[in-house]
Amino acid sequence: xxxxxxxxPGRSSSQGTSLNEGKLKxxxxxxxxxxxxxxxxxxxxxxxxxxxIRLKSDVGQTVVTCKSKKDEELPSGMIFIPYGPPSSExxxxxxxxxxxxxxxxxxxxxxxxx
Amino acid sequence: MxxxxxxxxxxxxxxxxxxxxxxxxxxxxxxxxxxxxxDLTVDTDENKITKAKNACILGKAxxxxxxxxxxRPVAMIDGKEVSVEDAIEEAAxxxxxxxxxxxxxxxxxxxxxxxxxxxxxxxxxGNIDTTTSVxxxxxxxxxxxxxxxTMTLGEVKNRADLVIYWGGNPAESHPRHFGRYSxxxxxxxxxxxxxxxxxxxxDVRKTKSAGVANEFIQPKPxxxxxxxxxxxxxxxxxxxxxxxxxxxGVSIETLENLVDRMKNCQFGVLFFGMGLTMTRxxxxxxxxxxxxxxxxxxxxxxxxxxxxxxxxxxxxxNVVSWQTGYxxxxxxxxxxxxxxxxxxxxTDLLSRGEVDAAMIIASDPGSNFPKAAIEHMHKIPVISLDxxxxxxxxxxxxxxxxxxxxxxTSGTVYRMDDVPITLRxxxxxxxxxxxxxxxxIKNRVHELVKAKRYRN
Numbered sequence: 134x135x136x137x138x139x140x141x142p143g144r145s146s147s148q149g150t151s152l153n154e155g156k157l158k159x160x161x162x163x164x165x166x167x168x169x170x171x172x173x174x175x176x177x178x179x180x181x182x183x184x185x186i187r188l189k190s191d192v193g194q195t196v197v198t199c200k201s202k203k204d205e206e207l208p209s210g211m212i213f214i215p216y217g218p219p220s221s222e223x224x225x226x227x228x229x230x231x232x233x234x235x236x237x238x239x240x241x242x243x244x245x246x247x
Numbered sequence: 248m249x250x251x252x253x254x255x256x257x258x259x260x261x262x263x264x265x266x267x268x269x270x271x272x273x274x275x276x277x278x279x280x281x282x283x284x285x286d287l288t289v290d291t292d293e294n295k296i297t298k299a300k301n302a303c304i305l306g307k308a309x310x311x312x313x314x315x316x317x318x319r320p321v322a323m324i325d326g327k328e329v330s331v332e333d334a335i336e337e338a339a340x341x342x343x344x345x346x347x348x349x350x351x352x353x354x355x356x357x358x359x360x361x362x363x364x365x366x367x368x369x370x371x372x373g374n375i376d377t378t379t380s381v382x383x384x385x386x387x388x389x390x391x392x393x394x395x396x397t398m399t400l401g402e403v404k405n406r407a408d409l410v411i412y413w414g415g416n417p418a419e420s421h422p423r424h425f426g427r428y429s430x431x432x433x434x435x436x437x438x439x440x441x442x443x444x445x446x447x448x449x450d451v452r453k454t455k456s457a458g459v460a461n462e463f464i465q466p467k468p469x470x471x472x473x474x475x476x477x478x479x480x481x482x483x484x485x486x487x488x489x490x491x492x493x494x495x496g497v498s499i500e501t502l503e504n505l506v507d508r509m510k511n512c513q514f515g516v517l518f519f520g521m522g523l524t525m526t527r528x529x530x531x532x533x534x535x536x537x538x539x540x541x542x543x544x545x546x547x548x549x550x551x552x553x554x555x556x557x558x559x560x561x562x563x564x565n566v567v568s569w570q571t572g573y574x575x576x577x578x579x580x581x582x583x584x585x586x587x588x589x590x591x592x593x594t595d596l597l598s599r600g601e602v603d604a605a606m607i608i609a610s611d612p613g614s615n616f617p618k619a620a621i622e623h624m625h626k627i628p629v630i631s632l633d634x635x636x637x638x639x640x641x642x643x644x645x646x647x648x649x650x651x652x653x654x655x656t657s658g659t660v661y662r663m664d665d666v667p668i669t670l671r672x673x674x675x676x677x678x679x680x681x682x683x684x685x686x687x688i689k690n691r692v693h694e695l696v697k698a699k700r701y702r703n
């Protein structure tokens with residue numbers, strides 16, 4: 134079953150360190166392909182750490198690995214992912230005349246990837 | 248008998264035999280903190296940094312991972328190794344023959360290189376934009392709209408007794424911001440450091456930064472403008488409707504307490520991140536925060552400052568501003584600079600498919616731009632300058648591998664509070680600097696443009 138959630142890409146320590154190793158290296162790809170979800174949301178969606186999920190926006194889709202976060206750290210209905218090619222895949226190009234695409238507040242549907 | 252025993256001196260270990268150089272007070276250019284207190288140990292045999300005293304986790308990765316990749320060609324055309332001269336010729340021809348060329352990136356290189364990039368764009372009547380447009384570009388627009396109550400980080404260190412972080416996670420993006428500038432340091436008017444300061448974090452996620460905060464405020468996503476505007480009203484003594492809590496997730500009581508603290512502090516600071524600029528509202532969010540800081544100066548001293556990302560993104564704003572009059576999104580097609588975010592910003596230009604050549608310097612839009620923009624980059628000739636292979640250098644028609652600023656080359660960078668700092672490089676690189684490549688392209692472009700003008 135697909136659920137709509139808010140995707141918030143951002144920086145993380147491991148994204149920063151792996152970026153320095155090289156953006157074409159495996160570690161960077163792994164870090165930027167791991168999304169954090171609220172633990173209760175994961176339970177409801179019958180997901181466990183390491184499962185693959187498909188995130189879909191109006192402009193694209195991507196498959197990433199999921200990892201649970203405590204309820205107090207990440208609110209229900211929100212997904213965090215370190216900036217990288219998977220989050221860009223979901224980003225619309227409209228900037229509303231500002232030059233800035235909506236990069237941190239993207240509506241996505243979440244389903245378990247087979 | 249070994250030589251060491253024969254001369255009665257202890258045998259040197261492999262480590263001791265190495266040629267080691269110490270570089271004190273070097274500068275880390277990974278993030279906008281631009282910490283200039285790095286003590287580097289450099290193995291000059293292998294040309295790599297082995298120790299980086301005072302560096303944070305990101306700084307260590309920056310210094311240790313930027314080694315010399317001898318396998319990487321200095322210049323390539325369509326993936327094949329060529330001479331630097333041939334690549335410069337091809338880059339210059341590509342730019343001069345394009346109808347709508349753009350220059351983009353610039354946040355991870357020196358001011359001296361940025362200056363050359365502006366000159367090239369001026370000569371070819373192109374469009375220049377920096378990574379600011381997808382970072383704090385909206386804040387740049389807000390500065391023009393409502394102004395900026397500004398300061399240096401030194402003032403924050405010595406004076407700030409109320410520090411509010413809004414929409415950012417410096418613990419992971421700028422790890423030394425707390426320790427070096429804003430939370431922990433003992434200052435002239437805050438002699439007990441953190442004990443003399445009150446720290447507030449406002450964010451939609453309870454990040455690692457919440458660990459240093461005395462108070463954590465967690466709004467609903469996309470409700471920053473509403474909260475900031477409510478705070479402005481409260482500062483001015485207006486009443487707020489009770490629906491604010493349902494709308495934003497933050498109670499009136501929390502907002503009133505925060506206003507009370509803000510009005511009664513000695514020196515307050517609002518540091519804001521891309522949680523404001525990359526969400527609904529964009530420049531209106533930044534403008535609301537900057538207006539709040541301005542309003543508070545009726546009662547006390549209050550300042551605001553965006554927490555900038557890449558090492559010299561602030562320098563890019565400064566250089567492009569002093570050379571064109573505008574900070575980013577500048578177009579020279581009429582022969583004079585024009586500024587219009589949305590029209591002359593790179594995401595828009597690429598996504599709409601308007602440009603026919605692009606020179607990308609020290610950034611990777613091929614990986615982090617929206618899909619439509621990346622698709623267009625695959626259709627046009629791209630010239631890239633970067634220290635490491637990226638998605639952008641992979642798709643580039645002409646790709647230059649350049650040396651790393653701050654590690655291999657000197658120059659000037661601007662800290663996030665607009666303080667310029669001179670870099671002390673650690674070791675030489677066989678790769679040319681961005682400035683050298685851009686200067687060579689500029690000189691050739693100048694010749695070609697001149698010849699074209701006489702022909703016409």
